[in-house]
Each structure stands twice: as structure tokens, then as C-alpha cells.
Amino acid sequence: MGIGRRRIRSSLGKTVEVEVAVSRGRISRALISGDFFAFPADVVYRLEEAMTGLPADPEAISRLEELELGGELVGVSLSDVIDAARSALSRALSHEGEE
Amino acid sequence: MPRSWRLLVDEGDGRWNMALDEAIALERPRIGRNTLRVYRFSEGTVTIGRFQRAAEAVNLGEAARLGIPVxxxxxxxxxxxxxxxxxxxxxVVIPERELPSSVLDSYRTLCSGVVRAAEILGAEASFSPINDVIACGRKVSGSAQARLSGAVLQHGTLMYASDLDLLAALLRPPREKLAAHGASDIRERVTTISECVGRAVDWREASEAVISGFSEALDLDLREEDPTEAEIRTAERLVEERYSRDGWNLSR
Incomplete structure (x- = not known):
């Protein structure tokens, strides 16, 4: 299993960090954290759920751009979250097999 | 004509303070009135944002050593x-429909009460998007919102004499954030009203300024009341189920 983390600072000065764990070619866990806002808070949990189970492939993460958020992120954008997730994934893949 | 709001003034520990704020928002439909609550913490406390990782945002070792709850x-x-x-x-608890639809504008509207409070205390202050108020070029106030079943809860601070060295020792802002604000150190990015105006401001003066600040900025007719029994019951439940549990406080 590989774990990767990446933190991004948005143009509005807030930060978002995504941590993903990869197991058997899939994202087995995703955690989105930071000092941003989400209305309602479920938006963040929904994104984490949407990432979990995806193939460990940056293309699959990019497709989250089309996800219906059912709310609003403030301080960071969905693109920031996706960029951080893609970068975290590539780090996770490069670490895979190390542990 | 000024709008009639409830005013609550009280003091509690961190768990109670966070629980009562949330309870006021959850009970808003039944209360039918908006609330300004002005309060203080009975002991030094760190609060973290809902989506933060506790260990990333806080120096947990230092907090534990000093007995400061997170x-x-x-x-x-x-x-x-x-x-x-x-x-x-x-x-502040207010229905979403009574605020500008843009979240940024809603922060600006409610933070105007804090800006006015700082001005009453003699500081030149301004709103700094997204959610800060600055005086003497540094942060003196931060605010945060949640939206709960149609109600907006915004809570925030006005530092009139906070121990900024202790603050800097307890909080761990990400490096990227400091760079964005053009300061190399958290201590250089924050100040207090007392430091800014060059005289010792106390709780009484600062809390009265906050009440007057909101009243003037939002044109309110404030009536001091107590929390309702339903609010207290809900807050007690939230302390029990949420704010006294590591499963919530340290969940990320």
C-alpha cells in the first residue's frame, strides 16, 4: 500500500491537503483537510467518498470536475482539491511497495 | 427602524461555548429571532476548523503540556x-435568506460589527477577505461560518489583549499560508487592540465595544436574555455527543 499527501495553497490564501492511500490499484482511502470552508460540510465528505474506490489513475480523479457537489467550497476551489488529489496520488504510486 | 435581536452574554469552557453556538443555530427555527452572543472562554482553549487535521494545525504536545483543550x-x-x-x-445566528447570497459578502456584512467594535476602541480597522479583520496592518479578528438547516452561524474573535507568544507556540500555520501573507512568523501577522492603540483595553470595555459595534453596524435593537431551555438541552447533548469526544475533536 502506498500513501501520498499534497498540500496546495489557493489564490485566496486558504490551504487544502489531500491524502490518499492506494491499495491493489485503487484509492482505498481519501482525506481532504485544511482551513477552507464548505457549505454544507457534507460537500467535503461527499468528495472523499467519490475518490474512495476510484482506479489509481490521475484521469479518474480529473473526472471529479464534473461531480455534482450539492454545495459550495469557499477559500479553495474544486480544481485546487483535484490538483492536490492528483499530486497526492502520484506520490502514493511512487511510494507503493516501499512499506 | 432597528431590527430586534436577542443578546446573550456569558462565559463557559470550550466544549460548552462551541455546543451553545451550534445549539442556537439548530434551534433558530423554533426561536424565530436572531441572536448575537458575546462570550468568553473560562480557560485557555484551542479550537480548530471542522476540516483541519488536529496534528497539522496545533502543536498538540505543547497544548497537552499546558493542559489546554483542543x-x-x-x-x-x-x-x-x-x-x-x-x-x-x-x-451571530441569522437565517441564510437575511444575508447576501454570496458567502464572501455575508462575511463582509457580519464582520462589519467587528470592524466597528475595533473603531470604537480607537483602532483603524478594516475587513480583510475572506474572514479576517485587520487593525494596524495585522489580524485582530478571525471569523468562521457554518450553515445549519437554513441558519447561518458565524462566530469569531476580537483579540484585545491575547497572549500572542502563547498563541504562536500553540498554533502551527502551514508555511505556504505565512508566505501568502508576507510574514515570516505568525507573531508578525497578528496583533491585539491593546497593542494597536497603545493602551490596556480590558474585557469590559472590549465586550461593550463588540455589542455596540454590532448594534451600530447592523442597526440592531438588542435585548439581553438567557438561552432557552431547548437551547440549553441541545447544547448539553452536543457537549456529551460531540465536543467532549476525541472521536469528534481529533477525528482528522
Whole structure:
């Protein structure tokens, strides 16, 4: 299993960090954290759920751009979250097999 | 004509303070009135934003050594050190429909109460998007919102004499954030009203300024009341189920 983390600072000065764990070619866990806002808070949990189970492939993460958020992120954008997730994934893949 | 709001003035520990703020928002439909609450922390407390990782945002070792509790808020945003002898804390509960639809504008509207409070205390202050108020070029106030079943909860701080060295020792802002604000150190990015105006401001003066600040900025007719029994019951439940549990406070 590989774990990767990446933190991004948005143009509005807030930060978002995504941590993903990869197991058997899939994202087995995703955690989105930071000092941003989400209305309602479920938006963040929904994104984490949407990432979990995806193939460990940056293309699959990019497709989250089309996800219906059912709310609003403030301080960071969905693109920031996706960029951080893609970068975290590539780090996770490069670490895979190390542990 | 001024709008009639409830005013609550009280003091409690971190768990109670966060629980009561959330309870006021959850009970808003039944209360039918907007609330300004002005309060203080009975002991030094760190609160963290809903989505923060506790270990990333806070120096947990230092907090444990000093016996300072770390409580996760229902609102987003960053970590805060609440000084029992240096901060006025406020919360506002108002229906979403009574605020500008843009979140940024809604922060600007409600933070105008804090800006006015700082001005009353003699500081030149301004709103700094997304959620800060600055005086003397540095942050003196941060605010955070949650939206709960049609009600907006915004709570925030006004640091009139907070121990900024302790604050800097407890909080761990990400390097990227400091660079963005053009400061190399958290201590250089924050100040207090007392430091800014060059005289010692106390709780009484600062809390009265916060009440007057909101009243003037939002044109309110404030009536001091007590929390309702339903609010207290809900807050007690939230302390029990949420704010006293590591499963919530340290969940990320």
C-alpha cells in the first residue's frame, strides 16, 4: 500500500491537503483537510467518498470536475482539491511497495 | 427602524461555548429571532476548523503540556487560541435568506460589527477577505461560518489583549499560508487592540465595544436574555455527543 499527501495553497490564501492511500490499484482511502470552508460540510465528505474506490489513475480523479457537489467550497476551489488529489496520488504510486 | 435581536452574554469552557453556538443555530427555527452572543472562554482553549487535521494545525504536545483543550468547531477555517483574559468571542445566528447570497459578502456584512467594535476602541480597522479583520496592518479578528438547516452561524474573535507568544507556540500555520501573507512568523501577522492603540483595553470595555459595534453596524435593537431551555438541552447533548469526544475533536 502506498500513501501520498499534497498540500496546495489557493489564490485566496486558504490551504487544502489531500491524502490518499492506494491499495491493489485503487484509492482505498481519501482525506481532504485544511482551513477552507464548505457549505454544507457534507460537500467535503461527499468528495472523499467519490475518490474512495476510484482506479489509481490521475484521469479518474480529473473526472471529479464534473461531480455534482450539492454545495459550495469557499477559500479553495474544486480544481485546487483535484490538483492536490492528483499530486497526492502520484506520490502514493511512487511510494507503493516501499512499506 | 432597528431590527430586534436577542443578546446573550456569558462565559463557559470550550466544549460548552462551541455546543451553545451550534445549539442556537439548530434551534433558530423554533426561536424565530436572531441572536448575537458575546462570550468568553473560562480557560485557555484551542479550537480548530471542522476540516483541519488536529496534528497539522496545533502543536498538540505543547497544548497537552499546558493542559489546554483542543476542540473541533462545527465551522470551517483555521485554528484559534482563545485567551480567557484577552479575547472577546461573538456568535451571530441569522437565517441564510437575511444575508447576501454570496458567502464572501455575508462575511463582509457580519464582520462589519467587528470592524466597528475595533473603531470604537480607537483602532483603524478594516475587513480583510475572506474572514479576517485587520487593525494596524495585522489580524485582530478571525471569523468562521457554518450553515445549519437554513441558519447561518458565524462566530469569531476580537483579540484585545491575547497572549500572542502563547498563541504562536500553540498554533502551527502551514508555511505556504505565512508566505501568502508576507510574514515570516505568525507573531508578525497578528496583533491585539491593546497593542494597536497603545493602551490596556480590558474585557469590559472590549465586550461593550463588540455589542455596540454590532448594534451600530447592523442597526440592531438588542435585548439581553438567557438561552432557552431547548437551547440549553441541545447544547448539553452536543457537549456529551460531540465536543467532549476525541472521536469528534481529533477525528482528522
Amino acid at each position: 476542540i473541533r468547531r462545527v465551522t470551517g477555517g483555521g485554528a484559534v487560541y482563545h485567551d480567557p483574559r484577552g479575547e472577546v468571542t461573538y456568535s
